[in-house]
Amino acid sequence: MKKNLCMTTLAAMLASAAAAETGVTLFGVIDTGLEVLNNTPDANGNASRRSHLNSGNLWGSRWGLRGREDLGGGLQAIYHLESGFDSDTGASGQNGRLFGRGAYVGLAGKSHQVTLGRRNNTLYDYIYPFDPTGMAAYSALTHDAVLAGRADNAIRYDGQFQDLEMTGLYSFGYDGSLKDGGEMAGAPRIGRELGIGLRYAPGALAFGLAFDQRHGTSHASQGIADRRLAAGVSYSSGSVISYFGYRWFAPTSPDMSSRASNLYWGGLKYQATPAFSMVGMSAYTDTRGSAADPLTFALLGTYDLSKRSSLYLLASYASNRGGSNLGVNGFDEQIVSGSNQTGVIAGILHQF
Known part of the structure; x- marks a missing residue:
């Protein structure tokens, strides 16, 4: 009996040690809602109403694996695989x-890590916390989708210095789905992306700053770069959090100066009860040298059925003013030219 007890204890200790050295987590989100839009073009281009199911309205639907292995001396090997899908x-x-x-995949210490692969750009991770809706379908992303961009073929550094976080990213070709999108011999600027970010959050007040530069994805456009500088601030006071954000955008080519713009947004989040929260925000794009300056308003109500499941509206x-053509989902074909648009989404979200 003593021998069996010793063997059982030893097995338990080994299992515990293995669990401490290596950890794998399966995670995911499923977010689906019913969206209703007005002033969408029908087959003849006339204004019509559209009703459809839509995925990833608050959080992108996804599943993934992440893990780490203890290498000793405070060093760990880490990896992250995350698959997005339309639910x-x-x-x-x-x-x-x-x-x-x-x-x-990469290496991580107590306060630093270096990773290689497909990563969020610096705008995504360092400006996202300053959007009141958390970059939902109707948010600052409506005006600029690159605020939630990702980069293929990237090397990224992340560091934590008490209340200060910082990051730096270099991509050899941010869109590997393009045939000649990057990593071309003799043309290192094709598809190149650079980014840096800082966030300081000592308490109720938090600040974020991020810069991103993307080069063209062809031999002809490699010398042209889209530059974005964004900043955000938030302040938490009891059950209310206030937000403000700004993004400056300019292409380096004078021939494309008409695309330059300033984007402003702000809003409030109110935690009415532990389960129910409300958000109100507005965003405005000032297109430089043009009167085409769209303005959007968004309202969000979320009710948590549990720690993992939520209902939202x-x-x-x-x-649209001055000839702008922005729909609630962005600058795309889902709006009749010159019209304003209203969108409503009712959905459910579950985390696992």
């Missing part, structure tokens, strides 16, 4: 990539 159809997201939301109104 209304089951199709892979991010242009059909298997792990389009992230795929990287998200609504937005896009006001």
Whole structure:
């Protein structure tokens, strides 16, 4: 009996040690809602109403694996695989990539890490916390989708210095789905992306700053770069959090100066009860040298059924002025040219 007890104890100790050295986590989100839009073009181009199921309205639907191995001396090997999908159809997201939301491996210490692979850009991770809706479908992303961009073929450093976080990213070709999108011999600027980010959060007040530069994805456009500088601030006071954000955008080519713009947004989040929260925000794009300056408003109500499941109602109104053509989901074909648009989404989200 003593021998069996010793063997059982030893097995338990070995299992505990193995668990401490290596950890693998399966995680995911399924977010699906019913969206209703007005002023969408029908087959003849006339204004019509559209009703459809839509995925990833608050959080992108995804599943993934992440893990780490203890290498000793405070050093760990880490990896992250995250697959985005459309929960209304089951199709892979991010242009059909298997792990389009992230795929990287690296080394991490107590306060520093270096990773290689597909990563969020610096705008995504360092400006996202300053959008009141958390970069939901109707948010600052409506005005600029690159605020939640990702980069293939990236090397990224992340550091934590007490209340200060910082990051730096270099991509050899941010869109590997393009035939000649990067990593071309003799043309290192094709598809190159650079980014840096800082966030300081000592308490109720938090600040974020991020810079991103993307070069063209062809031999002809490699010398042209889109530059974005964004900043955000938030302040928490009891059950209310206030937000403000700004993004400056300019291409380096004078021939493309008409695309330059300033984007402003702000809003409030109110935690009415532990389970129910409300958000109100507005965003405005000032297109430099043009009167085409769209304005959007968004309202979001979220009710948590549990720690993992939530119901939500998200609504937005896009006001187009001076010839702008912005829908509640962005600058795309889902709005009749010159019209304003209203969108409403009712959905459910579950985390696992």
